Amino acid sequence: MIEAVASPSGAPPAGPYSPALRVGDLLFVSGQGPFDAAGQRCGQTFAEQAHAVFDNLAALAAAAGTGLDRAVRLGAYLSDHAHFGEWNRVCAARLSEPYPARTTVPVALPGFDIEADAVFWIPEPEDRA
16 A cells, blocks of 8 residues: 655645555655754754754655654765765764665755655664654
């Protein structure tokens, strides 16, 4: 069964796609930018935008019964490869070991500096402790 997942505190989709889809015990999260629930861009610095992206990923994960500590894959798209070091620092602050498998690529982004997508494991209720 495929179930759409959304969060009222997360950014709304910018097109015809689901913010996240639960398939079995996995949650596939669409690209999340640094936007609030009203669709307004958050953060002036790269780090502020990266934390806003993590906030959106965390909100969707929580809506499905999981969290950032259950991320198994993280894809990041940076407006400039010069942000890579700062991205690593934000990831170290927001994630825990074992860190998710990760890909980071520079791309042209329209008016913001980072977007990220993720895959999360959703544990059974007895495994959530």
